[in-house]
Structures are given as C-alpha cells and as structure tokens.
Amino acid sequence: MKKYWLLLMIPLLYFTSCRKDHDFVESSNMEEEQAYDDITSLTLYDVSNNDISLIKDYEVDKSLQLFQVDKSRHFTMWHFVIDLIPLKYRDKITQFEIFYGYDDVAGYVIEQEDLGSWKLALAIDFVEDFNNIDAGGEFTALVLHEYGHILTLNDTQVTASEEEESCNTYFPGEGCSLTGSYLYPFYQLGWADIIDDRAIDNPDRLYNKYPDRFVSDYAATNPAEDIAEVVTQFIMQDKPVGNSIADQKIKLLYDFPELVELREDIRVEVPVVAKRNASYKPKRSYTCGCRGCRKIK
Template sequence: MKYLLRLKWALILLLFSFVIVSCSKDDDTPDNQDQQITDNIGKDDKDGDNGHDHGSSDFDYITNYEVKGDQLKKIKDYDVTGESLTFQKNEKQHKDIWKLVMDVIPDANRNYLSDFMLFHGEKSGTAGYVVQTKEDLTKWQFGIAMAYAFPNGVINSDGELAYTIIHEFGHIVTLNNTQVTAGTDANSSDTYHTGEGSSKANSYINKLYQNYWADIWDEYQEASNSEDEEKLAAFYEKYKERFVTQYASTNPGEDIAETFTYFVIKGDKPSGNSIADQKVRMLYEYEELIELRNYIRNNTKTKRSRMILPKAGAWKKANTFGDPKKVHNLTK
C-alpha cells in the first residue's frame, strides 16, 4: 500500500521544472553494482510485489539501496535509458538526496527503512512515496523522484524536496507498528482502520480521526466514493478550516502527514481557533514528536545542510487532492 505525494490528481496540475545536473562520481558512495536484492527486503510484503516492481512502467525505478543506519548499500540498478540512465549514473546526486533524508530522519527512526528507492517520477507525477516492506509495519521502502529533486540544477532549491521527505516520513511516524496493529479486518476495528490495520487507541492517527473526522466521516465517504470530483471539492470547501492544506482533506492518512509537515515547518505554535490549528497543536502534546521537530529544524541551521524549508502555506501543490479511491481503509 503506497502513500504517494501525488502531484497530478483530480485538478491535474503540473509540478516542478527541472534542469539536469551533469554526471559526477562520489567515491564515498557504495559501488556494489552486482549486489542482488537481499532476501529480507520486502519478503513479507502482503501484496507480493516487494514494492520494487509494482507499476514499474509508471514509476520508472532507477536504483535501489539497502539502508543500514546512515549508510547505503546498492541493491540494484534497474535497466533504464535516456534521462533515467543519466540519473542512475549520477551517484553524487543519490548521495545528496540521502543526506537530505538523514537531515529529516534521525538515526533511530532510520531503523524503519529497509531500502531507499530512487525513481524518475515524471511519468507517475509522484515526488515521493513510502510502502511497507514487512507486513508487521516494522520496515518501509522510502522512494524519492529524481526528476523533482534538483529544480534549477540545485538540490531542494525551492524547499519542495524537503517538504516531500518530511511528508513521507510523517507517514512512517504515524503508521508504523507502534501506531497500528497490522493485518486486522476493517469491519471488526473499533478504531480508525488505515488499510494496513487498526490504529491503536492512543495512536496519533486515531486521535486525529476521533476528534476531527468522525463527525464528518459519512459525508466524506459519500464524497470520496463518488465519481464526481466536484463533490470532493465541495466537501473541502465546506470544511476547509479543518485542514492545513487541500491535500490534507484527501483522507485521515494524508491529513496526519500534512499536519505533521506543517507542525515541523511552521515557526510558531499556532494559536488560532480553527480545527486545522487544533490539529497542529495536538502534535505538541507528544514529547517525542517535539524532539523530531527540533531535530529537523536544527538541521536547517547547519552550514552543511541542504534543508531549505518552504514557508508554511507556500508549498506549490498543497492545493490539490489525492486520489479519493486510495484512502487508507480501501487500497491506500
């Protein structure tokens, strides 16, 4: 089940411009060209595709790395041509993206990453995704699109890549095994069912759902299950003071990820009365989330960091919807 930061949805908006950076080789980058996909990565994936080949014609996978703490070990170079081949050869760019991922994800949380997938992204219109590689939600594949990583030839020059990484990390924070009991049936769940399983009663996403979604759930279901895009737009317009971005109204899973991203990038704790502000303040109730926020924000202050954060509300494609058919309790 993939959590895609979709950039071409119901409103069909085009994302970032991109300038190809010339190829270079970083001698510190792992160079295990013949390494095969390790047995442990994705062997428990319940969809049976290990997250590596599903929809590969759309995702245009480039290179996959095994994650070992702060180190990457090459698993596979995919058979690619054209611009994807240029990306594949530029291992310095791979390493630069990974450094930015490390600026967002602390070492302890990197234990959740089984592998790091670089893909093209232009065909799928996707800037990033995460997908579980173990059914018990202890391991995840983290995917980043190279086509959107270097706008104007400079990594993350507009903050969009940082936003994507934080958003996708937010999915792992809120959907891992400490938050969700994997493999449960949606019909027998007393808490919000994410698609992977039942959220735990005290989980971040269940609290979000119970406090801010339960009262409008039936109305949301009617809008999201219809084939009429205008109904989803009307749902958002009616309740937009509840959401930090339009994209957040896609479903509770995207809502918590967007709220987490806003929680990280917004300088001050919001003091307003809107439900959107209440959601952000909810995350301040958790010391462990404050620590994550501080880790990410402190990394923006170092000279080595490439972490340029977009201002809250300035993300170019926040005003889009995700696919309403891929909500958590369906196939998301």
C-alpha cells in the first residue's frame, strides 16, 4: 500500500460537517443519491447474517464495468468484513455496497430506518493488490473506522427523532445522543469545552491547537469522526499508558464491558501485521469525513 503524505491539507479542506443541516446527511435517505459527487456506486447487496445477495448493479460507465462484474472481488471484500467483525456485532449492517472511489474515497456508511440499520460501502479501488488485501493494516483500519460509526451512532446510542433544540446531551447530526451512550461522555471528555473552537472546514486548525486531544488530525473534524478514529485505535492497539486527552478517550471505551468484549473478539481476527504496526495512524494513508474515508494523496 502506498503512503501519501504530501497533500494532507487538501482533502481535509474538502469536508464539511456531518450535521443534518449540511448536504451529506440530509441526502442520505435518498436511495439513489451517492454519498459523494465523486464516487460511482457499482453494486448493492442485501446482507443476511454472513451472506450477501445481489440487489442490483448500478448503471455505470463502460470503463468501470470490469469492477462491477468482478463479483469475486466484491466477495473478497465482504469476507474480509465478516472475518474481522463477528456476526453478533453486525446486526445493524443490512446493506453492503461496492463503489469506485477514484483512488480518493475509501468507504462510507449511510443510516437507514432511523439509525436502526446501516449500509456499509467500501471502495473497490482502495485495495490495490487483492492478493494482499491488508498489507499495512489499512483495510482493517478502514473497516473498523466505518464500523465505529455504526457502533456509536445506531439507534441504541442516538435518538433519531429528537430535534437538536430539545437535545440536552450532544447532537451529532443524526439525532440526540443518549446519556448512557458512548458518544456523550466522549464529547464531555474531549469536546465540550472546545466545540465552539471547531472550524468546520478546517479540522487541522483544531488539531494543531490541541494535538494531545486527538488520535489523528482528522479526528479533530467533529466528535462523531473522532470517536470512529478512537474506536479503530481502541481495537487495533494496546491500551495506552499515557494520560493525554487522546489517551483518555481510548481509555474511556474500556469503561464499557461490552466494548472490551467486542475488542477482544475482534482482535482475534485483526491481522498480526496490523496490530504490530503500533505507530499506524489512519491519517497517514487516508482521512475520513461525513461518515466516509478517502485516501490522502
């Protein structure tokens, strides 16, 4: 997997907030709408336990049809997901999409049914060598990041029907986080006192101001992206020994016994190379926004 370092700022500037008054989430309920203008949806599958079945192939340009017909690749990617995340933790994932991300967008999730079910979408071009699908642990990190959104924003965590005005906890855009959710104490720990400092179109500014608060620069985008990044590191890396706010955010997840169990169950399947690569930071190869991730060029 190539590493991209140089144009770090450019994709970050592209993103906007994921709140409902912005474009992405608002459009997410539209079946045919794509999460980004610059991706092409290839194939949509229904998910039933460990199995996926074809719902449809989207109409695509001739140049992309070879990726659409390559169902064995689609299944390779799906099997990576189900090998990594045990079935009992995947009950909210009801659709799986393969898209072409133009070497840019790597994955995203879209909520359906008031946060009760989700579509997981992965870019077929994110993995360049399918014989070595997770060479540096990046694909593991990508899948865990996207899963982290579903884990922290589903209907057991966030009330979709509640409006921002009546929300007394934290409102990530999808609804109001419950008092006992993962996101609300996470917000209180690392965001409540700086939320007004957030520059929606420039998370780097917040990261540079408070670097010890974030596990990656992209985590400074908003609390929902931050917790997805933290979930990824919580699972992939050893428990931190430091006490920075970034460390405390990871340690916070250890306060939830079910997350500790989830971590242990998933880590059995996390490739050794990914766990060994303790210095891995998602920011170094891709960055994520509005429930999606893209490669850094």
